Amino acid sequence: MSIKYIAELCQNHLGKIENIEKMVEECAFYGAKIIKLQYILSKNLSHRPEFDFGLKNKKKIIIIKRPFKDEFKRLKKLELNDQEIKKFIKICERNKVQPSITCFARQDIQRLRDLGFKTIKIASYDCGSFQLIREVSKKFNNLIISTGATYDNEIKKTFEILKKSKKNFSFLHCVTIYPTPFKHLNLSRIEYLKKYSNNVGYSDHSSSEGKLKNLASMAAVFFGAKIIERHIRILGTKDSKDGPVSIQPKDIKEVIEFSKLSGNDQKIYLKEMGLSLNLLKGKQIRPLSYEELLNRDYYRGRFASFSRENKRQIFNWDEASI
Numbered sequence: 637m638s639i640k641y642i643a644e645l646c647q648n649h650l651g652k653i654e655n656i657e658k659m660v661e662e663c664a665f666y667g668a669k670i671i672k673l674q675y676i677l678s679k680n681l682s683h684r685p686e687f688d689f690g691l692k693n694k695k696k697i698i699i700i701k702r703p704f705k706d707e708f709k710r711l712k713k714l715e716l717n718d719q720e721i722k723k724f725i726k727i728c729e730r731n732k733v734q735p736s737i738t739c740f741a742r743q744d745i746q747r748l749r750d751l752g753f754k755t756i757k758i759a760s761y762d763c764g765s766f767q768l769i770r771e772v773s774k775k776f777n778n779l780i781i782s783t784g785a786t787y788d789n790e791i792k793k794t795f796e797i798l799k800k801s802k803k804n805f806s807f808l809h810c811v812t813i814y815p816t817p818f819k820h821l822n823l824s825r826i827e828y829l830k831k832y833s834n835n836v837g838y839s840d841h842s843s844s845e846g847k848l849k850n851l852a853s854m855a856a857v858f859f860g861a862k863i864i865e866r867h868i869r870i871l872g873t874k875d876s877k878d879g880p881v882s883i884q885p886k887d888i889k890e891v892i893e894f895s896k897l898s899g900n901d902q903k904i905y906l907k908e909m910g911l912s913l914n915l916l917k918g919k920q921i922r923p924l925s926y927e928e929l930l931n932r933d934y935y936r937g938r939f940a941s942f943s944r945e946n947k948r949q950i951f952n953w954d955e956a957s958i
Contacts, residue, residue, distance in 0.1 A: 638892060638895050638896050639837075639857055639861065639862055639863060639864055639891070639892065639895040640669045640670065640837070640862065640863045640864075641667055641668045641669055641670070641863075641864050641865075641866075641888055641891065641892055642668065642669070642670040642671075642672055642736070642780070642837075642863060642864065642865035642866070643659070643663035643668035643670070643671045643672065643866065643868045643885070643888065644672050644674075644839075644865055644866060644867045644868060645659050645660075645671065645672060645673055645674075645867075645868060646674055646867050646868075646876075646878045646882070647674065647676070647714045647876055647877060647878055648867065648868065648869040648870070648871065648875075648876045648878055648879065648882055649673075649714075650713075650714065650871070650875070650876060651713055651714040651715060651716060653716070653720045653723060653724070655870060655871075656673075656716075656720075656724055656727070657723075657727050658870055659671075659868060659870055659885065660724070660727045660728055660731055660733065661727075661731055662870065662885035662886070663733070663868055663885045663888060664728075664731035664732065664733045665885070666885050666886055666887075666888040666889045666892075667888050667889055667892040668733060668868075668885075668888055669733060669734060670733065670734045670735075670736050670755065671728055671733050671734070671735060671736070672735075672736040672737060672738065672757055672865075673716070673721070673724060673735075673736075673737045673738070674737065674738040674740070675721075675737050675738060675739055675740060675744055675748060676711055676714065676715070676740060676939075677711075677715060677741070677744070678708050678711040678712040678715060679942075680740060680741040680743075680744070680939040680940060680941065681704065681707060681708055681711060681938065681939060682937055682938060682939060682940040682949055682951075683704045684704075684937065685704075686699050687699060687700060687701065687702045687703070687704070687934060688701075688702075688703045688704055689701060689703075690702075697930060699930075699933065699934075700930055700931070700933070700934045702934060710877075718751060721737075721751055722751060722752065725751070725752050725753070734754075734755060735752075735753060735755075736753065736755040736756065736757055736780070737753050737756065737757065738756075738757040738758070738759055739756055739757070739758065739768075739772060740759065740762070740938075740939040740952075741939045741940060741941045741952065742767065742768050742771055742941045742950065742952055742958055743941035743942070743950075743958050744941075745768075745771050745772055745775050746775065749775045749776065753776070754776065754777065754778060755776065755778040755779075755780065756772055756775075756776040756778070756779055756780070757779075757780045757781075757782075758772065758779065758780070758781040758782065759782055759935075760782040760783060760784035760785050760786060760810055760812055760839075760935075761784075761785060761786075761812075761932060761935040761936040761937075761938070762936075762952050763781055763782065763783050763786040763790055763791060763794055764786055764787065764790035764793070764794070764936075764953065765936075765951070765952035765953040766793060766794065766797060766953060767952065767953055767954060767955050768952035768953070769781075769794050769797050769798065770797055770801075773797065773798060773801035773803050773805075774801070776803070777803055777804060778803070778804045778805075779798065779803060779804070779805040779806070780805070780806045780808065780863075780865075781794065781805060781806065781807055781808065782807075782808045782810050782839050782865075783807055783808065783809060783810065783825075783829065784809075784810035784811055784812035784839070784841075784928070785812040785924060785928045785929070785931055785932040785935070785936075787924075788921070791807070791829070791832065792832070795807075795832040795833070804835075805833060805835070806833060806835035806836065806837060806863055807829040807832060807833045807835075807836050807837075808836070808837045808838060808839040808863060808865055809822075809823070809825040809826050809828075809829055809836070809837070809838050809839070809856070809861075810838065810839035810840070810841060810865075811841060811928065812841070812927075812928050812931045812932070812935070813841065813925070813927045813928060813931070814841050814880070814881055814931075815841060815842050815843035815844075815880055815881045816840075816841045816842045816843075816852065816881075817842075818842070818848075818851070818852065818911060818915060818916060819915055819918075820918070820925060821842070821852055821855070821856075821916050821918055822917075822918030822919055822920075822922055823838070823852075823855055823856050823859045823916050823917055823918060824859065824917045824918055824919060824920040825918075825920060825922075826838060826856060826859050826860045826861050827859065827860060827920060828920045828921070830860070835862055835863065836860065836861060836862060836863070837856070837861045837862055837863025837864060837865065838852075838853065838856035838857075838861040838863070838864055838865070839865040839866075840852050840853045840856070840864065840865065840866045840867075840881075841867075841881045842881065843880065843881065844867075844869075844873060844879075844880060844881055844882050844883045844887075845873070845880070848909060848911075849883055849887060850883070850887060850890050850891050850894075851906070851909055851911065851916075852916070853866060853891045854890075854891055854894045854902070854905070854906060855906055855913070855916045857891065857894060857895045857902065858899070858902045858903065858906060858913075859916075859917065864891055866882075866883055866888070866891075867881050867882035867883070868882055868883060868884070868885055868888075869882035869883070869884060870884065870885065937951050937952075939952075940952070941958045942958075943956060943957065943958050945957065
């Protein structure tokens with residue numbers, strides 16, 4: 637059974653529509669079915685002073701250092717205007733793939749619908765942002781939700797919201813360590829997520845270097861993933877922040893062809909790569925790692941909306957009106 641492949645362009649386009657066009661064309665050629673952007677606006681970046689300086693206890697990091705001004709400048713250069721986003725949708729339609737986009741702030745939900753998107757992605761750190769989930773489910777029929785750095789009770793609550801909405805939704809397992817070491821994949825989480833959705837997949841953040849760059853994605857397919865999402869690049873690994881975890885469009889084909897093999901042939905293929913399937917499988921129920929908790933602390937609340945009425949930042953989990 638062939639999988640559905642989501643090509644995540646993330647910020648690897650460097651804000652240039654010509655890069656986006658080339659990425660879409662190549663990803664479509666090699667078999668991607670959904671191609672996705674991230675709707676990141678620098679104005680939505682939340683300034684939280686503790687991350688300007690970070691915090692260490694001896695050699696152990698307690699709070700990640702990510703200065704607001706530097707991040708604001710970086711993201712500003714990557715922004716796409718509405719006309720460019722509409723062009724992206726047309727490019728996808730011309731190449732017969734489905735366009736999608738990640739929504740990072742509640743105030744952008746209606747805007748993304750008006751631009752023409754029908755499928756919306758919710759990033760890992762917002763799987764537990766229940767107000768965002770409620771509002772998105774009212775506007776879109778198809779939701780894809782990553783579950784990395786999310787607690788099990790948050791996944792269950794999000795499922796309950798989506799079940800009531802009666803919308804199509806998929807859950808993606810992922811591990812929010814960039815890049816993700818093989819020993820931390822815990823691909824048995826795919827089976828856990830099947831408690832909540834018939835459409836379960838894997839968002840791959842493993843290293844894009846070397847002959848094992850597709851191993852995590854292929855192992856996820858072996859363990860039951862129907863959807864694979866991966867960051868894609870057409871530039872060098874050092875040319876963008878996400879480059880080290882991003883594969884080239886031509887690498888998509890290997891995973892899709894692998895998904896068409898029988899289960900036994902998949903198992904043989906993976907064993908020949910030299911890593912233990914038990915290592916890749918990991919634990920179905922597990923605590924979040926130190927690295928995941930650090931990243932959760934920073935990325936959850938990284939973006940916010942601004943309430944004109946209350947004149948303050950409104951986070952995605954806040955039930956206050958925008």
